[in-house]
Amino acid sequence: MLEIALCSLVTILPDYLYRRYAQNKQIGRDITLYSVWFELRWGITTCLMLTVLLIxxxxxxxxxxxxxxxxxRTVPILPEEGGRVSEIFVKWRDExxxxxRIFKLDSAKQEAELEVAKRRIEEVDAAMVMGEADxxxxxxxxxxxxxxxxxSLDELATKEELRLRNADVVTVREIERLRNIVDGRKGAVVAAEAAKQAAVTRMSTLLPAQKASASAALQKAQVDLDKTVVYAGVSGHVEQFILRVGDIVNPFMRPAGILIPREAGRTQLQAGFGQIEAxxxxxxMAAEATCVSKPLTIIPMVVTGVQDFIAAGQIRAGEQLLDVPLAARNGKLLVFLEPLYEDGLDGVTPGSSCIANAYSNNHDRMEKEDLGFFTRIYLHGVDAVGVVHAIILRAQALLLPIKTLVLSGH
Structure with missing residues (x-):
């Protein structure tokens, strides 16, 4: 109606003024309810065409x-591993x-594994003490x-010296026996040095590696024990938390509840615009919005993001070939809006239904580009008619409580 009223000012009104003062036709005599469609046919037709173009x-x-x-989005309250609940620290709707801490699972197994890991470290420490003794x-x-x-070397040398002086004093058999003893004791020295090297290697390499492995096992056992306590990942309040001691919680099948972040839905709006407006x-771009949960209020917004794809075109691999006519849907262009001023969405309930307008602005284009006269006139007109949509949005904001409370029957 507003568009028709604006267009009639430059179409029907001039036509009527021409009929009235140029042709001297008067309302009620020449221009009646039955003849107005013929008398003002040019103005009415032009008004309709101009209205459609303006809209x-x-x-x-x-x-x-x-x-x-x-x-x-909500954050599911889930443990990293399944188990039986042994203790609960919060209640329904708690901040x-x-x-x-939110709740704790039974940790008897994890505590036993932690104790085993500690004893293993003690065993390695004791082995290191024994290694020093070895x-x-x-x-x-x-x-x-x-x-x-x-x-044995000295004895062999003495016997060999005696034999050189007098061959009858020491027999050849005695010399061979002593040489065998020398070789055996030389091997004993090598074996003792190898045993020492083995002890050094065990002290410097094996036992430290075993202690490192035991320490890693201890850390893993501690991590597993810590996982039995579920903590809040973000600040917020707990919803649908009906957990009780003794319940079994599984991260794949049964969450304990959901956690709604404190800032959830309070920083931006998501709007679906038509594909033709991509x-x-x-x-x-400047924008405005009004929400059902905060009626009679216009919230100045700004476009901060435009999704460069339509969600309706998403496909997934399956056992059947894609049939495009069956998969095609009239998807929306997702646009992200944020309030122009801080705390602009205060009072707007997350998940509320809203109405939003976005306004084109060609001022920068007209300043930076060398445009023709008629192009500039057209762009000025485009920017000017944005006020019509702003008026419509304010009318919707005024009618929204009536539509919701009266006309909808709630």
Whole structure:
């Protein structure tokens, strides 16, 4: 109606003035209810055509959407592993802070594994103490073997000297026996040194590696024990939390409840605009919105994001070939709106139904580009008719409580 009223000012009104003053036709005598359609046919026809053109320009360059809502996501309250609930720290609809405990699972198994890991570390520490004693024993064995080896060498040298002086004093058999003893004691020295090297290697490599493995097992056991306590990942309040002690919670089948973040749905609106407006919607456009949960209020907004694909075109791999006519739907262009001023969405309930308008602005284009005269006139007209949509939005905001409370029957 507003578009028709505006268009009639430049079509029907001039036609009537021409009939009235140029042709001297008067309302009620020449221009009646039955003849007005013929007398003002040029003005009425032009008004209808201009109205359709104006509505098209307004809705294309200043798009509107009734599919607007402050969407928000919920965080499922789930443990990382399944188990039986042993303790609960919060109640239904309790406010929780990030990092606060929510509930605890039975941890007898994890505590036993932690205790085993601690005892394993103690075993490795004891083995390291024993390794030091083994190293000292190896040192003593080396000294003992070297002493015996040196004694056999001295005895062999003495016997060989005596035989050189008098061959009848020492037999060949005795010399061979002593040489075998020397070789054996030399091998004992090598074996003692190898035992010492093995003890050193065990102290420097094996036992530290075993202790590192035991420490890692201890940390894993501690992590597994910590997982039995479920903490709040974000600040918010708990909903649908009907958990009781003894219930079994599974991360794949049964969540304990949901956690609604404190800032959920309070920072931006998500609006679905028509696909034909994909070339018009740009980041930075001015916008306005009004919501059912906050009636009689116009919220200044700004477009902060435009999704560059339509969700209706999504496909998934399946056992049947895609039939495009069956899959095609009239999807919406997703646009993100944020309040122009801080706390602009205060009072708007998350999930509320809203109406939003976006307004094109060609001022920067006219300043930076060398446009023709008629193009500038057209762009000025496009920006000017945005006020019509702004008036319509305010009328919708005024009628929204009546429509909701009276006409809908609620």
């Amino acid at each position: 098209t320009i307004i809705f294309y360059y200043h798009p509107s959407s009734t599919s607007v809502t402050p969407l928000f 929780v802070e990030k990092g606060q 190293l000292a024993a190896a040192e003593g064995q080396i000294q003992q073997a070297k002493g015996a080896y040196q004694q 070339q018009v919607m740009k980041v930075g």
